[in-house]
Amino acid sequence: MAAAAALRLPALGGWSLWADEVATAGLASLSWAELTGTLPWLETTPPVYYLLIKGWTALAGDSDAALRVPSALAGIASVAALGLLCRDAFGRRAAFWAALVLAVTGWHLFHSREARVYAILTLVFLLALLAGRGFAARAVRPGGSWVWSALGLAIISVLAAWLHFAGMIAAATAYLYVLLLMLGRRSLDPRAMGRFLVAGMAAALLVLPVLWLAWVLTSTDEYDGMAWLGGLGYRFAAVSLSRVVLLAPPVLDPWPVLGPACAAVAALLVAVLAWRSLRAGSRTAERMAWAGALLGGMALFLLAQAVGPIVLPRTLQLLVPLVAGLMGLGIAGMRPGVLRVGLFLAFVVSQAPGLHDIFRTPPDGSDWRDLAARLAAAPRDGSVVIALDAFDALAFDRYRAPGGPVADLVLLPAEGPELQRFATARLTSATPVAPEALLATLCGGAMAGSGLLVVERLSPLLDEARRILDTALRPAGAQPGAASGSRSLRLRPWTPPACPARPSAARP
Template sequence: MTLRNVTAPAEPTPRHGRRDWPVWAVPGLVTLVVTLGGIGHAQPWRDELATWSAATRPVPDLVRLAGTIDAATGPYYLLMHGWTALSGTSPAALRLPSALAMAGAAALTARLGARLAGPRAGLLAGLFLAVLPATSRYGQEARPYAPAALFAVLATLLLVGALGRPTWRRWTGYALAVAALGLLHLIALTLLAAHALVVLLVALRGPTAAGLEPPPDPAGPGGRRGLLWRWPVAVLPAVVLVAPLVLEARGQRGRQLDWVRLVRVDDLAALPGGLAQSGVVGGVLVGLAALGAARLGRRALLPGAAVLLPVLLLFVAGTAVPLWVTRYLFFTVPFACLLAGAALAGVRLGPALAVVTLAGLLGLPDQAALRRTHEWPRTAPVDYAGVARIVADHEQPGDAVVYSPRHSWLFPDLGLAYHLGARRPRDVLVVRDQRQRADLWAAECDRPAECLAGVDRVWLVVTGRRADPLAAVPGAKGHALRDAFTVRQVWPRPGLTVALLTR
């Protein structure tokens, strides 16, 4: 590829018609096939267990939970509450909304790419997104990241349409998409910084200054300046809806993100690999996106700002407040793929598709690994299902179960509850369960020795690999267990250890 090829203007953008449907339909279908492949293989990991726990509670309990922890994810839990009532709670059922959302995100990425850089760029952008390991990861995870990506691209596509033909219907659609984006993922609203930049440039200098195609009936400077009030009015509903969530989530940050540290400069270097869920594929994506930005020139402003500004804003905030979590920025990945598609559009379709295929092949090891476990790092899986099978195979009537530590982000109690359901042993130390506490953790009795009275067999589940799991239990609970029970048998499983204790 010569410098002339790289810096050449993008192919002209045609009007969308019936013949353009393969541009978005093919990436959408490919993404759906990829995300549905092995969607139920990996057992739900800790975050998905939180989703299951929240979504299966009655709506009043969901509201109470949002007042205690995870308010930012409350609207997503409410959505999943309705979904699980219809579909059930198998791993595949929990993850299907994310798979559908990811397929929609790929299709819309192709539409947006076609609008900004031409049909070929759009097609390649959608296909590149389809083969990323991260697309499979978040398309197979019962968390709000895939729906957030869908509404991020949808809102941006609707904004481009509203800037070209500013009708009230277009602005209403944009307002609804932005509101949905904010309700699903508060941090994704940093995308509005990119939208604000483009709106400002269009209002002051016209569409071409922002890299957008001039409308067939361009408005004068006076008409364009109406955008300076139309856009704030359109985002106002989102602000009103998410403001209570922001205020509630702010007070919960100490509990919700107590595992997150302040961001460092080296976190930026690890960002591409983390976002792509593959170091080598992330490097390819960054390189192609840089070439695409050079090729598009001004047309790269919107997708480029949609990647860089959210990253910059979260990084700056993360230097003062522990907020930097790589997956929170996944909604920027479709825009990076759009730039990569623009770079590949500068060569013939055959070689361009070969590059997309190569990126997919490079990500195959990560694709296979994430279908074994969603834990990170993937070398440290947590086998809730294995522990549940051991307990189910050896349980006797009257058995009890004890967990340590109780307030762990690994959620060993939720893991067994998910896999065993009502068949699990009695949680003998619990005085108020998660639903009663409006929390993700249960409360245990203050005098464990008294609560253990009358129990002859206890299943002890501890986090980590423990040669002597009984010795790993701290405090009064550990003393009560060691005083009254002995270890009969130990079964180590990845991430957890289960032991049978008898008097």
């Protein structure tokens, strides 16, 4: 717990919010009615997380650090929950090492320090596994004590589903773990099987509204918030799955040699320690149920990918505690004690890129504070500020210097995610403009003849927007200048477009 807190709580506001966190800050500022009535049909994350953050910010404020505190607390609690789970399943020594492994794992650490839902979802998943163990023990006993365990497991599973659509996979994995545990203990008699089916049906019925909402979002509009995921494909899913399950450090790009080397060390340690924990002669019901839940969770993610795009490193965080549990079990079985310490330290070294960068750099390199400082130091020339994404405009406004310029326009295709138009209108002072109307907008009113300043965040998701902007401006004579910024966030000036002359009014 001390190690988990020491890595998750310090300097939570050390760097600016990145794109997804800006979305959290903006969407959590909506009214309660909008969060429950409008947002569920636009956003790919169900509204419960935003409702939670809205309530939290009413108490703690909406500073960068305050927004991240719930995730940090959930990350610390997840380490404790994994320790309890492994102590019950494998003993105290394995629980100690499993908790330590999770505490320093780069993926879990990163998501425990960002204002997104994934650390909280991981905690709820671990609570579901704990509740599942309680149900597995009570389902074989006479009497009605199993009912409360079944109800608790169902409620936790439904909470996971309402936090994120990946929570449905978390719920299914928890029930799979219970089933494998009961099968391994040879306690699944007809009475216990009936109780297990009742518990599963209760959860399934309660999850149906979430399943229906997910189906509506993925099937009714090709331009909904999930549309961008469709182009990632199975190759991206396979790479993401291997990186997360093998606990490769989440930050590799700035580390061209050390990053892959650390990833290779982490993969080797995961493979060796998992084999050690499951080798012949040690395949107890507890171990096989744990490994089966991990493999089943991986399979469920791949099956879900066939229905709708969901396999991303962030959603796969649910599997990280299961991997950490196997690693802790493998380390605990090593002799002598110095070997256990050495293996753990080797794993810490394998996470070095993530442990180094997590306190210094936003995950996508978009340092909005640095951008605001650069803009404040530059001469103010009245340029029109154009953003290519609603939440980029929101971030630009959030970090601007007092009295500094705000985002004026957000370039949005006419057939694009409705969430972008909603967020632009509701959360920013910018005006959404379609590409075909951009030139007319720039040449009309107070904007005519003004220079342009384009906010560029280097993300593959915005490549098409940059191409559209280029296509709209170059034919009108506008030319881009040299961009200024750092890593993935830049400001690029453009010369004013050549506006068509307005016809003069006829004299009488």
